[in-house]
Amino acid sequence: MKDAIVIIPTYNEIENIEAIIKAVFSQNKEFHILVVDDNSPDLTALKVKELQKDFQDKLFLLQRKTKTGLGSAYIDAFKWCLEKEYEYIFEMDADFSHNPEDLIKLYNACHLEKADVAIGSRYIQGVNVVNWPMSRILLSYFASKYVRFITRMKIEDTTAGFVCYNRKVLEAINLDKIEFIGYAFQIEMKFKAYLKKFNIVEVPVIFTDRKKGKSKMSGSIISEAIFGVIKMKIKSFFN
Numbered sequence: 001m002k003d004a005i006v007i008i009p010t011y012n013e014i015e016n017i018e019a020i021i022k023a024v025f026s027q028n029k030e031f032h033i034l035v036v037d038d039n040s041p042d043l044t045a046l047k048v049k050e051l052q053k054d055f056q057d058k059l060f061l062l063q064r065k066t067k068t069g070l071g072s073a074y075i076d077a078f079k080w081c082l083e084k085e086y087e088y089i090f091e092m093d094a095d096f097s098h099n100p101e102d103l104i105k106l107y108n109a110c111h112l113e114k115a116d117v118a119i120g121s122r123y124i125q126g127v128n129v130v131n132w133p134m135s136r137i138l139l140s141y142f143a144s145k146y147v148r149f150i151t152r153m154k155i156e157d158t159t160a161g162f163v164c165y166n167r168k169v170l171e172a173i174n175l176d177k178i179e180f181i182g183y184a185f186q187i188e189m190k191f192k193a194y195l196k197k198f199n200i201v202e203v204p205v206i207f208t209d210r211k212k213g214k215s216k217m218s219g220s221i222i223s224e225a226i227f228g229v230i231k232m233k234i235k236s237f238f239n
């Protein structure tokens with residue numbers, strides 16, 4: 001069994017990719033990285049291939065032909081990591097919103113404190129978001145409250161994208177049945193883990209808005225989440 005791998009999904013992250021990879025590899029603890037790129041027109045994947053020469057056997061690249069959404073990119077990446085026998089599988093954005101120095105905190109929560117899922121949480125101690133416009137903070141904060149209300153999960157940051165999973169959680173969830181592609185994907189993963197009674201903990205982190213590159217947030221992602229959460233809850237009564 002291999003130890004820990006960080007999945008970094010990318011779509012047009014040429015301005016961030018080299019720096020984020022180097023930041024992860026400069027941590028005291030060794031993490032491997034799997035970049036999952038959706039054929040970014042800015043050639044993010046080519047940059048990763050160049051860097052692979054310097055980081056052999058620990059930097060990996062999964063190239064997909066088209067942009068079919070964050071959720072499906074993660075599903076493909078999870079399957080890859082399970083097959084390669086990693087024990088701790090992380091989700092992290094490429095845009096430095098998630099601080100690579102916090103990886104170790106999530107790792108310790110799972111490895112030392114035996115959590116099954118550790119969430120890098122923005123809302124466990126107040127609202128730890130830097131440089132987001134107020135509208136975005138309110139959207140995210142109330143989205144989290146809304147999801148908590150509908151699903152009854154005891155999680156403050158249900159949409160968080162900075163997560164460490166013990167592999168057994170990903171093995172227990174039927175990855176082919178994950179339906180959502182945008183933000184709702186993050187909610188659905190947590191909800192499935194919650195329904196299976198895994199031990200989910202939240203670790204406080206500070207989230208910083210991206211400084212470089214463009215956000216892929218959109219209206220359709222938001223509406224998917226609003227209606228999707230209700231649908232997901234109703235479906236859970238029948239399973």
Ligand SMILES: Nc1nc2c(ncn2[C@@H]2O[C@H](COP(=O)(O)OP(=O)(O)OP(=O)(O)O)[C@@H](O)[C@H]2O)c(=O)[nH]1
Binds near residue numbers: 009217
């Ligand atoms: N492979 C892949 N990666 C994606 C896709 N959409 C977004 N990403 C990546 O997922 C991560 C999060 O996307 P962001 O654009 O930062 O979206 P966000 O963090 O929800 O929104 P912001 O806070 O506005 O940045 C980044 O590393 C993106 O490059 C996609 O369709 N496919």
Ligand SMILES: [Mg+2]
Binds near residue numbers: 093097210215
């Ligand atoms: Mg982002």
